Amino acid sequence: MGSLKSGQFPNPPPSYHLIHVPWGGANQDDIASGLKRExxxxxxxxxxxxxxxxxxxxxxxxEENSWDGSDIFKPRNAPVQFMVSERFKxxxxxxxxxxxxxxxxxxxxxxxxxxxxxxxxxxxNPRKKNCYGK
Numbered sequence: 001m002g003s004l005k006s007g008q009f010p011n012p013p014p015s016y017h018l019i020h021v022p023w024g025g026a027n028q029d030d031i032a033s034g035l036k037r038e039x040x041x042x043x044x045x046x047x048x049x050x051x052x053x054x055x056x057x058x059x060x061x062x063e064e065n066s067w068d069g070s071d072i073f074k075p076r077n078a079p080v081q082f083m084v085s086e087r088f089k090x091x092x093x094x095x096x097x098x099x100x101x102x103x104x105x106x107x108x109x110x111x112x113x114x115x116x117x118x119x120x121x122x123x124x125n126p127r128k129k130n131c132y133g134k
Contacts, residue, residue, distance in 0.1 A: 021082055025073025027066040033078075034058035038113075055079070055112055058121065060105040079110040079118065 028035075035057040060078050067073075071088040074081065084092075089102055109119045 019072075021072050021074055022070065023074040024076050025068050025070040026075045026083070027063040028075050028078040029061045029063040030057075030077065032061035035077075055110070056114070057110050060108050062105070080108070 035055060037055050057079070060075070060080065060083070062075060062083075069085075071085045072082055073084075075083050083105065084102065091097075092102065103120055107121045109121050110117065111119070
């Protein structure tokens with residue numbers, strides 16, 4: 001807040017809240033997502049499918065019947081921090097939420113060996129774009 005003393009601020013600072021998003025709200029369908037691993041034999045855990053193996057995929061598709069209905073969740077084996085439901089997207093649009101992008105899962109690509117870890121597959125434009133639209 002700088003060098004101002006308490007009571008000198010024109011407006012009080014905003015309130016912030018910490019959230020916890022549960023892991024495993026759904027499973028990624030690796031085949032439908034176009035997942036390719038360079039070293040598939042190095043994957044050690046069959047549940048989280050973790051281990052040292054470079055991967056690339058074309059989109060994110062959730063396994064049928066694996067989603068638990070959460071509006072915000074961390075899917076297993078998907079290269080994203082969080083995913084949200086369509087219901088969350090409608091609320092975000094309605095109340096004009098700020099400071100995040102909602103990318104359709106079918107357009108989200110990921111490549112650990114590429115120059116961009118993730119990119120957007122735009123069906124109208126075959127050129128891949130990274131998070132800055134380049």
